[in-house]
Amino acid sequence: MAARRQRLATGVVLIVAGLVLFALQQGRGLGEATVFLVLGAAFLAAYVYRKVYGLLVPAGIMLGLALGRLAAEPLSTVGDPGRLGLGIGFLLIWGIAKLYQGESHWWPLVPGAILVVTALPMTRHLVDGLLDRWPLILVVIGVILVFTGMAAGRSGRTS
Numbered sequence: 001m002a003a004r005r006q007r008l009a010t011g012v013v014l015i016v017a018g019l020v021l022f023a024l025q026q027g028r029g030l031g032e033a034t035v036f037l038v039l040g041a042a043f044l045a046a047y048v049y050r051k052v053y054g055l056l057v058p059a060g061i062m063l064g065l066a067l068g069r070l071a072a073e074p075l076s077t078v079g080d081p082g083r084l085g086l087g088i089g090f091l092l093i094w095g096i097a098k099l100y101q102g103e104s105h106w107w108p109l110v111p112g113a114i115l116v117v118t119a120l121p122m123t124r125h126l127v128d129g130l131l132d133r134w135p136l137i138l139v140v141i142g143v144i145l146v147f148t149g150m151a152a153g154r155s156g157r158t159s
Contacts, residue, residue: 005048005051009048012045013041013045016038033070037063039058040060040061040062041059043058043059044056044063047059053105064089064092065082067088070085080118080119083119087111087114087116087117090111090115091112093108093112094108
């Protein structure tokens, strides 16, 4: 069992090291991205080796930030690459735990989905429009609660 974990941890380190070295070969300005990749790889390797979920959280965030920095130039016209990378980092937390341990906490899906959706330009306008009208959203939620409460009262349910 320890040999399997050690192989997995070593494999993760080699994959990230290869990606970092490849990115450096391409000659892009990778100062911050390299730092995030190395830190993320270290936390990910520690998670794989020790199976401590708390190590996966900074691993996902750091790897997501690295992805956002690496994709900043090619994706700058498509949306917000930093926000997109960070969102993907949160989704990685959920996905890696699910793949590696067979189960995962649901909480990383919430910030991950919000960050990914708001990073896309087509949804940014929608989100901005909703934020401008947030009091109306409260009214809609209130109306839904009133109608569901009235329906529950008619059927004799209290929940």
